[in-house]
Amino acid sequence: MREGTSSKSERGAALNTPARWEQRSATRVLEVGRDQILERSRRIVEAAFTLLEQDGLDGLTIRAVLKKSALSRRAFYERFGGKDDLMLAVFEHTIRLAARHYRDQVAHLADPLDRLELIVTSIVLGRSVDVQLQNPTTGRRGAAMSREHLRLAQSRPDDLQAALNPLLELIVQQLSEGMRVGSVRSADPWRLATLLYNLVSTTAHTELLAQETSVPDPARMAALARDLWEFCLRAIAAEMQINENLPVVD
DSSP states (O other), X not given: OOTTOOOHHHHHHHHTSHHHHHHHHHHHHHXXXXXXXXXXXXXXHHHHHHHHHHHGGGGOOHHHHHHHHTOOHHHHHHHOSSHHHHHHHHHHHHXXXXXHHHHHHHTTOOOHHHHHHHHHHHHHHTTTHHHHHTOOOOHHHHHHHHHHHHHHHHXXXXXXXXXXXXXXXXHHHHHHHHHHHTSBOSSOHHHHHHHHXXXXXXXXXXXXXXXXXXXXXXXXXXXXXXXXXXXXXXXHBOHHHHHHHXXXXX
């Protein structure tokens, strides 16, 4: 055997030194620790979601979340710096579920504008997380999340933007495809997606706040969804496409 080389058995022995075993053990401990934190985070977010449903923002306190999730204050602060961080996590969870749901719903539609229409109207009507959680939206939870969305847009805009990215990316995909086939006017798709989402979400939030003490009126929300889509279509569609997609008014 040449100098400076080692046999397979020697290399194997080197991989099984006490130091190596300690490193592997430490890695496993870290992985288990991360899994535990993720599981606790899930329980905390689900508890917050339930409290918003039951009592709105008034019922969403750290003490109530800990009681509902059966976790300690230390477990809470392992993941969250406070109530704002918790609300951002609620939004991130909600938006990820929504984006996944919308992606499945539009998969069968060939026209990018048809896909965008379904996404826009679904945002207004709340057809996303409620379908997956089998939990219909009440005015209390919808209004609570709307109020927090508007507040965090001012106090934590970058963090809220990060939470919204999965849904914005889905909208960008549809706009980019529409530009490719000529049905959407040429522009920065991210800017268009952000403008579209901000308009639709802010309008929907305002409406939900107006109906805070009751279940949202389906007919009123459906009319709002139609009007918002027509407005958005005029803003994003290529000129010829507008005439083809907008309803004829006598």
